[in-house]
Amino acid sequence: MKTRNGADALAALFDGSSKVYAAKGKKLTELKYDGSDEALEELSAVALGPTGNLRAPTVRAGKTWIVGFNEDLYADRL
Numbered sequence: 793m794k795t796r797n798g799a800d801a802l803a804a805l806f807d808g809s810s811k812v813y814a815a816k817g818k819k820l821t822e823l824k825y826d827g828s829d830e831a832l833e834e835l836s837a838v839a840l841g842p843t844g845n846l847r848a849p850t851v852r853a854g855k856t857w858i859v860g861f862n863e864d865l866y867a868d869r870l
Contacts, residue, residue: 813864814838
């Protein structure tokens, strides 16, 4: 089942997270997420796709999230 999450759902979805890895092709961005407005704005910039929805795939492992696909990152973190 597909669940679409946009910018309005990010704060609740990522609440309690500490680190976010956002992959877009070979580019990898690592964010320390603390729930602040600045962190949420930075997260929105790398985690939302052109349609305004959370990019896929998105995986949560404890307090760490991986957004997007990067084979090396998945092999290293999961």
